Amino acid sequence: MRCALLGFVGGAAWLQTQAMLPPHIPEVLLAIALGLAIVRAAPGLLPLVRRRPTSLLAGARPHAWTWQRVLKPLFALLAGFAIGFYWAAMLAHSALAPQLAKADEGRDVTLTGTIDSLPNRFEGGVRFNFAVERVEGRTMQVPPRIALSWYAGYRGAVVTIGDVQPGERWRLTVRLQRPHGNANPYGFDYELWLLEQGVRATGYVRAGTGTGNARLASFVYSFSNVVEHCRAVLRDRILHTLAGKEYAGVIVALVVGEQRGIPQSDWQVFNRTGISHLISISGLHITMIAGLFALAASALWRRSFFTRAQLPLLLPAQKVAAVAGMLAALVYVLLAGFGVPAQRTLYMLAVIAAALWLDRLASVTHVLCLAAGVVVLFDPWAVMWPGFWLSFGAVATILYATVGRTADHHRGADAVAVAAGAAIAGAASSGNRPLSHGRRPQLNRRQRFTADLKAAARVQYAVTVGLVPLTMLLFAQVSLVSPLANAVAIPVVSLLVTPLALAGAVLPELLAAPVLQLAHGTVWLLVQVLEWMSASRVAVWTAPTPSPWLFCWALFGTLWLLAPRGWPVRWLGLVAWVPLLAASPSHPPEGTFRVIAFDVGQGMALLVETSGHRLLYDTGPAYTPESNGGNRVIAPYLRARGISALDAMIVSHADADHSGGALAVVQNIRVLWSASSLPPGHPIIRAAGLHTRCEAGQGWTWDGVRFDMLHPTAASYGDKTLKPNARSCVLKISAGGQSMLLAGDIEAAQEAELQARAQDRIAADVLLAPHHGSGTSSTPPFLAAVRPTLAVFQVGYRNRYHHPQAQVYERYGRLGVRRARSDESGALTLEFNGQLSIESYRDAHRRYWR
Template sequence: MRAMWCGFALGVIVLQRQAALPGWGAWVALVLASMLAAGWAAWALGAAPPADESHEMVRRVFGLACGRRWRMALGWAAVWFAAGCAGFGYAAWRAETRLAEALPAAWQARNITITGYISSLPSYGEIGASFLFRVESWETHKAATRLPHLIQLSWVAREAPLPPLVPGARWRLAVRLKRPHGNGNFGLRDTEVALLARGVRAVGYVSDPGHAVRLPIDASGIGVRIERARAALRARIDAVLGDAPHRGIVIALATGAQDAVSDADRRLMRDTGTSHLVAISGLHLAFVAGFAGWIAGALWRRARWRGVEAPLVVPAQKVALAGALLAAGVYAALAGFNVPVQRALWMLAVVALALFAGREVARSHVLAWALGLVLLRDPWAVTAAGFWLSFCAVAAILFAASGVPRLHRDAPQDAAADAADPMRERTEPLAEPTARGGWLRCLAAIAYPTGGWREAMRRLASRLCDGARVQWAVTLALAPLTVYWFAQIPLIGPIANAFAIPWVSMLVAPLVIASAAMPAPIDALALRGAHTCLDWLVVVLSALEGLPWAVLRLPQPGAWPLASAAVGVAWWLAPRGWPLRWIAPFTWLPLLVPAPTGPPPGAFRLAALDIGQGTSVLVETARHRLLFDAGPGPESTQAGERIVVPYLQAHGIGRLDALMISHDDSDHAGGAQAVLDAVDVGAFVAAVLPAHPLWASARAKGAQTVQCAAGQRWRWDGVDFEVLWPDPGPLAGKPNAHCCVLRVTTSVSAAPDAQAGPVSALLAADIEAGGERTLVARDPGRLRAQVLVVPHHGSRSSSTEPFLDSVWPLVAIFQVG
């Protein structure tokens, strides 16, 4: 089963990397290949060793020696291949089914009346809320495609406050919808995949809130009841904590909803490697399951019915296991059933079924079953960071623990004790000094040689050693994945987690979970106690985050550096005695010392970021970087912090030689402060008024400050930069009238194609018709460029015909919403 589920997962991963779904020819080839592989696996793994004649015949036919060892190896390879074909086909079938639901293109520009119910816990923002809406009927069914059943809606409170948005409430709404779309930037989160994974096939907003009608009969069902329970729990937390700074973490631990976590808390936990404590994970589920199982077992041992003790009817172990599984299922439902919770729940279910059946199951088989069940439910899980971090963390723990020998003393006495009390905690004495971490165990054995309190101290040292080994294995295993997903390695993570994990597990999480079962006003005491504990945790983590070496930022690695680092992780965590383990650190060199990614000397690379309505363009030469505008800021979509800064970090850009802010419009300058806070800036060039706070922020960061003005020129690595607008002197008029216009040109001698001449790009910001006429009148030849970032996002007040004739672009880029 282990090979089957791993092969199945590999097939799902391969499908998610394809540019298109398979056609009929590919389906036929897939079915034939899987049948042949399955037949070969059945013969190779189930048949008896061949006789001499058949052995010679098979060798002649296949050109290889089919001894038993070869046959078994090829048989298991066939199992992997057949399971991979099954995973590929299953994921393709699920994708075909989901993509069949589509919003007609003609419906994207009109109001549509729909009827349905709120199917998820709403996510609240400053000006409104968003939620999933299950559509029951549309105003018309005349569509060539299957209409979406699940859409994502935003309800903006413009004139009237938001009505109560209760899960299960049925509404008749006038909405404006569009097909799912997300910002497409290399190395950043793919929003369209996330929407597809959730089953959302259209997004939009309530276009006429004043005429929204709440229908009298609410929807029903187990899913609706779960969401209502989550909403009620969130409402209780909001009522008790109000505007408390860490209220979002409490909500996340109670319901799994992370929309209320503040940006400061999110950044703090990301930089200290403790983000997993915000999401409900296997750690929290194990706590709930263990506590519920202990309570159920303890009560069952003391229960009687008509003079008959309950354990004589059903063993207390099975009742405890059933109670643990039931509590884990309820908590997983309240947590939103995310991937880490699914993984922990399926692992617990597999172990429970095995124990109920009286069978033993290997830990690796338990993890493989959880892997298969997660992907059966959601083939898109492989596109999420939580999937890889959760499964790889558990796999690393199991792999690292597999090489640690355990010696049980007094086996007969242990067996007798087990027979008397099967639920007792088995004490595992210290391992031999040759085991991994044996030095700490030996030290404990020398200091505390005999029983009593000395034995307790030895057990404590053993537990500390095991915890340190687990933390080391998880940190090492997840480092390459952390670089891939978040472009950083929190070096302070092991120290931060050594304090944060027991603090949250023993204090914060129990108080939050207990508050869900407590009546008012006792629950308020538990919630306030949990928030106080979070206050102390944040103080410690903030001190650790302030260390200069706390975070190592690296560019997002490619496939080969990531594979090399993964091999190094496995090599490093291998059991003691594995050959040449000292080579393992060298496999990380491609990850830690990436190859230069800049363009060759004399050329430049221009990346116009997809940030919605706004401008942000990165220009790279061989050894220099310039960012032209930084997109919207906190007053709008926060693209500067959400997109621009992560894009720079994912591409290994920790320093900008110049940050140029064209003018003081929020969709151009709003994200500049986030950029200044995140990366070093050599020069800050802008066309904003002298009193603008960005000047002071740039000087505080050590950047040279220069007002943007026509005539400024410089050369980087054979590439010429020239400012064409505005004229020198004090800025006058509205911001668009004096915005920076930058022309980037390769020198003739360094042009990629000397026969074609230099290559130019014109970044025109929000210049309007008047400025365009002035530039054309001065020197139309200096406007010529192959690439044009279209002025004012293509507004009718710009891009006049004489200006476009002067530029004559081959590529025009519109940065619009």
């Protein structure tokens, strides 16, 4: 069974790497099921299937032993793999079926439906999912679930944002587009996330269209609407009670799993200290709540609720406790939004509760595999997110490092219960007792405390060490202060903050305020300690994301390190970590350079690499007050590459689509010096440290690669009539007879100026299209002077400026210039090594949902 379940998970994961979905899925699934039935029901067809003793010493035939120990598990693994692959494909076909037609993008349509999620309110608007019930006035096919944004003051219009609540029915006039997200190496896959949520179109609410937007019903009853409404009520209650408190978002996250109210600065502290798993409804919290309800139910049932009913004679208290714990866990998981860690814990609890009711023993490894199989059964895309692998990896590490290594090694139901309970707790970094196959000897209180402390340290050590390779693979960093931070944070968050937050969310208002204030004050004190821990430069170890073989080698070393006592020289396992932790970022060869043009939407951001230096040209746009190209695209990419410092950063001009991510870059990455055309006193200049002004005539050479600043002139800074675009920093990069011209947002006047002033210096093989291909730039004389063979357009999908303008884009084509657009190709990697090569991220990483 375990092999089949592991194969099922592996097959579903393999499907998510495919560029196309396989056809004829029902027939294949039927054939696999038929093959399994034949093998199981007609063992006479295969001599190896005979049921024999599994030990050669017991007199089993060699072919029977081979079947039981080798072929049967292998067959189960392969069959599970095939079923998982085609099951995930069938669900993917079904999820992709509701699709907005390409021709219907950007057209206004009036819809009637219900608010289908917890609204996310932000400065200037609100976002929510909308369950479509009816399309009015058009024959347009609209997917049943869409994601909408409702903005205030769009383009100066006075728009009143409806106070939308889950379960309300609205009539809304909207403008939709197909799912589309930025596509970058090591970046968040927004399109996959939408597919997993069942969202097949995104858009925004239109105002002033004549039909109006109106609430039609205050609540439409359904199970999901009731759940989301309860989450909204609890969230609003907490935010009202803790109005103006900086960590109110943390309290909300612990109660309803809504993490969007936590600012990026706090997440940075939590990630650097390795306690981000606690700032959510995790398996540890769910197990704790389930355990409290189970204990309460058991105590009351044993006492027959203080009556003479003698209820334990009708039903054992253990079974009542299992049901109570399961129901409490289910409610809490629903409040959590049904995330993967919460699902894993719920399914484990369900398996153990079922085993208890049926009086059957449950192996912890069976529980773990079954929980993983159930998660993938309902959500095959879960394998694409770090939480899935961290969640199950943590529990598997505990099992490997502790099961069967303590006490008397007696077998029995108690051993299974203890082991399964520790697995349910998830927990990983929880500090619960180690798994045991024996009963604890009689100890006094002090001895029990010492034993529990040692057990907690042992589990914490196992998880900290065991997850190092996986953490490096997923995040390219590992927190060195995590053991100490978790030792402080786990008891504080799990035993104090979470119970207080839950109690404060449901108590009457008079009692809720002091309880929530106490929870918030505790979080405040905890964060002060965590900020002190995270402030050190050695708090986090970073290295490039390892290759598959390097990860497997480090994993082998970790298994060796955590092997049972008596295993020879276990410390040698650390040697396998050396290539993992000591790896350095890759560089292009001497005298060549590489350019990565990021897909940041409507904005510019390019990383230029030589054999020993790195330069960032522009930093992408600001998406929201908390989100920008710096912290969403650039910093994750640099972190995954193991790049902790930039030699230079150039911000071409002050427009938000070029400078929006600069502050985030400076906060996350060390920048040695910066250059820009920004006005004196600009926040970016103050934050960047060593800064110089872009001026024509500047130049330097790195590793055989020449950098020349061609624009703006020093005199242009005194002209107050010029717009920021006119002073864009124009940089030319040359090496080995090849070159690229980064033109920023210059327009026709500056193009003509460059022709007159530097006619012989602007020719380049690759041109970053000026001003994203707007109608005010890329004039025919300028293109004739540059003579590019390739033009790169960094533009947002269906951007409101309609960049690149159709006539400009066609102008490049008529001149025989090859064109690449970030909205179609994703991030572009250009190698200048004697011959120009270009790689499109979307082409190199084709997936069926893109």
